[in-house]
Amino acid sequence: MNYPSPPESLDELLSRARAMAGLSLGQLALGLGWDVPPDLKRDKGWIGQLIEQELGATAGSRPEQDFLHLGVELKTIPIDRTGKPLETTYVCVAPLMDTGGLTWQQSLVKHKLERVLWIPVxxxxxxxxxxxxxxxxxxxQPDEAELALLRQDWEEILEFIALGKVSSLTARHGEVLQLRPKAANAAAKTECILEDGSVGLTNPRGFYLKIPFTHAILRRAFAL
Structure with a gap:
């Protein structure tokens, strides 16, 4: 199969993305020679992987932007008939150990969200x-107000993690960014800091953008 090569410029990436608009997932899959699963129960990431392939994304599962050479992260976002996102948006895995020297400026959350190509589906x-x-x-690209909200939430969540309070963090914490379990199943465990400073085990966590935040991005873009 001749899969699309990575786009050489931002204009080429946007041109490819605009060319997909209006197509069905079945049409896109047919063009790539992919089978369409009956549903997403066992293939949760299928839509994102399909669109990554069509656009020539290069990151795969590596902790970097999908189009690192263009400084762009790709995010597919499922929406309802009114244009509202149907779920939170995964950003990246959260660090649960060795958080002492981490700063917002060098964080993976900031890196991933510096410039995002949203593909509503x-x-x-x-x-x-x-x-x-x-x-x-x-x-x-987040404006100053959005960056300030993201930074504030990130710093507060990291403080909880550093104090060994990761288990007390819920999806309600954070105004625009939240921390949630991120694993294929509940049995998956990773090391974390406990309140007494020792090392324990917990479920891996990920950073997610809350629905009102992404909804506002879509509303502005489409003047809804």
Missing amino acids: EGERDIPLAQRRIGSPILW
Whole structure:
């Protein structure tokens, strides 16, 4: 199969993304020679992987931007009929050990969100997966107010982690950014700091953008 090569410029990336708008996932899959699963129960990341392939993303599962040479992260976002995101948006894995020297400026969250190409996709479950259409792309960079909110949440969450209070963090913490379990199953464990300073085990955690934050990005872009 001749998969698309990485785009050489931001203009080329945006051109590819605009060319997808209006296509169904089934049409995109057919062009790449991919099979469409019956649903996403066992293939949760399938839509993102399909769109990554079509656009020529290079990062895979590495902790870097999807288009590192262009400074762009790719995020597919499932939306309902009104354009509202249907779920929170995963950003990256959260560090649960050795957080002492970490700063916002060098954080993976900031790196990943410096410039994001959002690809909205119809996500309502009554629409068969193959028939769900891809929306118009949005190239977004956080403004000063958004960066300040992200930084504030990140620093507060990291303080909880450093104090050994990761188990008391819930999805309600944070105004725009939240910490949630991130693992294939509940049995997965990783090391973390406990309140007495010793090392314990807990479920891996990930940073997620809350729905109102991403909804505001989409509303502004489409003037909803």
